[in-house]
Amino acid sequence: MPDKIYVVLDHNQGRIRNASLEALAMGQQMAAQTGKEPHAVVLGGNTSALAQQVAEFQMSSVIAVQHEMLAEYDPDYATAALMAVLKSGQPQIVLFAHTYQNIDLLPKLSAALRKALVTECVGFREDDAGRLVFIRPMFRNKLNADVTVQSDFPWLISVQAGAFSADSLIKGTAPVINESVDLTSVQSKRKTVETVQAAKGKVDLTRADVIVGVGRGIRKPENLQILRELADALRGEIGASRPVVDNEWLERERQIGSSGQTVNPKLYIACGISGAIQHLVGMKNSGCIVAINTDANAPIFNVATYGIVGDLTEIVPALTKKIREANG
């Protein structure tokens, strides 16, 4: 049997998640580099339309696993189904998107299989010995690490959003293969009571051309005023990183990041934001990013167009003044 890479795809409301398409792109690249065969895997209650969404990409097959108990995510059912699929296909590498669902699922699968899991992979390469090396962030996104897996196959890998691009997927035609799984002996340990979305407010940051992002670095809510003045001068909106919202200094609807909104304004000014991954995934595709932070090593500077190392309580009022002068 040739060596295989499986890419397990997540979906939401009938669409394959973009983060999963990015994992698929990594799978295609890994296949090209290592000579292993790439296969996509889709689990769900009704998989035919989902499988068709990815059958247009170059892959050895799309494995569609349909079962009524897979219609909604449940860790016990998903683990059992994946264990069966991995047992029958025997892939060496299994890629997943690093979604909140997979934070809930993959370590359980890893422990059940007794195999290793590399989370938040942002890249890979082969070393001189031909060993696969995975790259992942550490220490609050300040450093990267090269890691290797000491384990029999399969190796489980989750791929950080934004590390690969769905645009780089190579088109083709992949045969769809239906695989059935027997889940009759599965006992779920938890039940879903309700699924709710936080109340949608009036603020739609996805439409803003300019956003001033507020982070923990403002230190106290009284400093919000200078940031509001900057946003006003730019005719922009205020956005927030998670800690500011958790402190209730700004409304949750202004949160930007994996738990909140994803934005791509023409201009994003990140004030006192360190650059944790969960925030970056929500704004790093902005046209122009300005970072203001007292810490020259803050990861935000890795995605910024312009950077200012300094105290925002001094920089921001000076900036507001200059903008107002420039506008006349």
Next chain:
Amino acid sequence: MRIIVCMKEVPGRDTRYEVSDDGRWIKDNDLSFEISECDEYALEEALKLQEKHGGEVVLLTLGTERAEKLMRKGLAMGAGKGILIQDPGQQVSSPLAVASALAEVLKKESFDLVLAGTQSDDFGYAQTGVMLAELLNLPHATIVMEIKADPAGRKLQALREMESGWFQRVEMSLPAVLTIQAGISQIRFTPLKGILMAKKKEIRRVELSSLGLSLDQIPRVEVQRVYFPEATRKAEILQGDAETVAASLVDKLRKEARIL
């Protein structure tokens, strides 16, 4: 309720990292350490549950003797006792190995709930808590932002966070394992009285070797080297005082970025 809180120590938030000469790790001989942020929120949540339902909060840590200091802080906040799995050689860092050690200890303890952090501030694997649930064959939920416990009814409801502002309320029986997200509540102030009482509370040491684990048999992830990442955009750092950088930036936004 008897609640176990898994906590670990990590380099402080403001650490200026330096890579060691061989490139394999960071220079960690002169760092100040903190409780990993999500773990501290897990402890706060445990203390709130204790206030509401009575019972005891027990800290569980795997680390060197240096971890004792932060465990005392947890005891000062209100935990009743601690268990320190001693790993002086820092042999155990891969999630399945850590979870296996924690599981061996907890198999001998009675408890209603285990709270762990969703993700740590050093390795950041976000795996250990969930693996622990699987090894103990217990229900779990992750990225939890709210807990409603019903100890008499032997169940709880947890609100788990999903992408883009969605949340899901799930129900499970006790005992259970939950991984807690930072920001679930506000961390309490540690009272001076607490610090004094903490000195008298018990921290039981457990030797890693007594747990019967064959560490080299456990599948693991190994860090080969660490380094500062290359910037995806090469930020132009503007120099000067506030007035100068402000003028500089406005100029660049007009002429280069063509935004203003």
